Every structure is written in C-alpha cells, then in structure tokens.
Amino acid sequence: MSPNPRQLTLLSVVQAQGSVTVEQLADTLGVTLQTVRRDVQRLADEGMLARFHGGVRLPRSTTENIAHQQRQTLNADGKARIALSVAEAVPNDCSLILNIGTTTEAIARALLKHRGLRVITNNLHVANILCTNPQCEVIVVGGVVRGRDHGIIGEAAVDFIRQFKVDIALIGISGIEADGSLRDYDYREVKVSQTIISHAREVWLAADIGKFNRPAMAEVASLSQIDRLFTDAQPPEPFPALLAEAQVRLTVAAP
Template identity: 30%
Template sequence: MFAEERRQQILQLLRQAGKVTVDELSVRFGVSAPTIRADLSLLEKQGLLRRTHGGALPVESTLYEPPYAVRELKNLPEKRAIARVAATLVQDEETVLLDAGTTTFEIALQLKQRRGLKVVTNSLAIAVELMERKDMEVVLLGGSVHPARRATLGELVLHALDILYVDYAFLSFNGVDVQAGYTSVDFEAAAVKRKMMQHARHVVVVADHAKIGQVAFAQVAPVQAAHLLIVDEGAAPEAVRAFEEAGVRVLLAPVT
C-alpha cells in the first residue's frame, strides 16, 4: 500500500470512529508506530486532523483551531477575493478595526492602498505588516500574547477597546451559522470579538465558504449583530438566502 493511500484510509477511519490511536493504526496497516506518527503529523499540518497524545481526533471539534500556518494557506484565493471587496468599503482618513485572523490579514494588505487610515488591531501579524506605512497610524491593542493566533487577548485588550470607537470593524470567526450566530473556539477570543462589535459604526463579518454553517464552542453574537457579511462566491446559494432571510446583508466576492 502506498503512503498516500494509507493516509486516506486513516482519514476515513477517523471519520467513522471519531478517533484513532497510533497502536491500532500500526496493527491495522502493518507498519511501525513512528511511520503512523509521521502520517498523523503530516495530516495535521494539512489541517485534516488534530494530533492527540497517542492518536488523533477530527478537526471538526468545536474546540479546535488549526495552526496559523495552516489557516493562512487554506482557501487563500477566496480570502483574497473577500479582502478586495472589504477594502472597497473603506475611504481615506477613516478608522478601521481589524480582528486577528488570516482573512483580516488579507484585508490589511488591501488597505495599504488607502491614505491617512488609523488601523486598530490585536493581530501581531497585521501590526508588523503595516507598521512602516508612513501614511497610516497603527494601534496595537496590548494584552496577553496568544502565540497560536499571533494575537493579543485578555482583559487589557477589553479595557483598551472600551475607550475606542471606529468607523469599520472587520471580524472573522471559526463558525458562521444562521441559528448559532458567530462563534469562536474559546471564551477569551469570543470576549474580544464581542467587544469589537460593540465599538464600531459598521460591523463587517468576513468568512470564506468553509466557515458557513460551522459552529464553534463559544457564541459571540447573533448573525444580526453584523451590518454586513462578505463571503466568497463558493457559498451555497441556499445558505446565502438563509442569512438574507434572517435580515443580514450579504455581499458575494468573486474569485478570479
């Protein structure tokens, strides 16, 4: 059996059983435990499963978020399409709040075309990307550094947001569902996102089609809390209609 075929069967077993162990996979496929661990590590890097001690779990867990390096490459053309549409909303000399995320990072790149912006963010990646722009002021929200998200979180971020109010807030979520609303994988991130939504004149949620219909652990807000939802054209038409029927304005971003 080829290695790729074995990995596909591992994913199939994981979907069927809900979990797998190194020992059982080693026996099933007749290969060593180090070989199975290497398979699981590769599949995790591809964002297809989550490693645990002695085995793996599906990525669909409401508590799981893939590593940043995996997320920044996943659905990249879609994220760039969404970012192009999002950036058209912003005019020169406005204030913008960017949540920490891979789609919002793409928005930051697009905003380099604007002049005189004041950009507030809890994203270390966005702050570093924009900090040398002479025609842009960057405000990094101080707080506890979360390495996996390349972001700041916690009470200090919440206190800083209490004294800010911006023209536009762009936010991304782990799950975007008509019934469950906007959701995140943990309470700490959810609290920051919720506060951001309360401190902007225009709240814009950005989500590639893979996030639509997904539900994560911690609810942030109902879908009506955003003024606009921007998704790529890969979103199912019936899903888009469901958001619109719930009172959410939706913009579709063409992927070119």
C-alpha cells in the first residue's frame, strides 16, 4: 500500500513517541476512533505498525528490518530535513562514502547541486540519484546486490572499500540503543559499514528520531566512533549525556 497523508502523519506520530494509544492518535489527528482503528489495521496488515491492546507501536524485531518501500514513507519529512542539514555541512570538492539506507538516499538528493564531489557508495539508489549530477563522480562498490533494497554487501564490498580513505563517511543506521551502540540487522551489511567507518577521516551519522531506542541484532559501532550526528528532533534520554561523553557534535534539523 501507499499510505495516504493522514496515515503518514499517524506513522510519524508513532515513530516520534515509540508507542501511542488509539485515543491519543484520534486526538492528535482530529479524527474519530473508528478512523484511527481502520488506519491502524491497514498499516499493521502491511507490517508498518504493531498493535497491542489499546494502542500501537513500531515493529521491534531485532532480526529483520521493515521493507525498503515502507521505510521510505516513515518520517519522510524528518529525513528530508536531516538531508538538507547534512548537505549544508558538506563542502564542495571533497570525497564521501554513503552507505545503505533511505536517509542516505535523501542526502544524495540534497547533494545534487554540489560541485567536485567524488562519492563511493554501496547503495545503488544513491548511485542512480547522484550520477545525474555532472559535477559528481560516482564509484559503485563491487559485491553482492541485495534484492530488497539494492544495497551491495559481502566480503567483495569490504575488500573494495579498503582501497580508499575518504574525507567524510555519511552513514545511516537501523537503531541506536541506550548503551550507545549503533545496530543493524544483516551482519554482511554490518561488516561493510564497519569498513566504511574505519576508512573515513570523519564519520557523520544521519538518523531520524525513530532510530533512538530501536533494537537490532548486530553491532556496527559505538557513538564514540562518530564525529557528528544529524537528526530531526532532540534525542530522548539517556542520549544527550551519551553524546556529550562521546564528544559527538549534534545537529538537530530545523523544522
């Protein structure tokens, strides 16, 4: 399904708060309980929400991410705002690595007017977006293409990235847990992301507010390995203290 504007707003509310009662959703959206229940049922049937008695939350599987098309619709406005903030900070004439994720795809769209970029990516969506910029050279990582999101993973991808040292790694992540660990679902993707982090002079993490306290199985890195974090709202507790301790520079995208 393609969620309608009201359902997209509903998803954004749930993502921002973690879990919400049906009554709270009806008040926030200004609609009837019957309308909210119908929307929640449709979104739950598509795997975009998980229901519990009296309320709804985001799916919280630690082993499998939700589908790429569904992730594109989740907090799309927040991701677009994050992308603009990142693009404002990226200088012309620099080298970048962008990894897999719908947030990095939004960043790629925001970089279309930059000049003199050399971009390495294991995300075919990012490559397709940035190759339309004549002022940008795109280098696609070799490896196994994962069909569900066109990400490139595996040992061949790791070996390819090891050839380079870039100015900035722009990375997305599936979840940031309360111990400061950055987590993802596919261990083959994790190994690629770890290599990207170790082959960049600076590491910038782009993560919308729904990624905080979201569990995933495999650890990619810790906040101490990140230089800058771009997000769309003030992170919840305990993350402000964790970010300060790790000396991560926080940028909250303007509304």
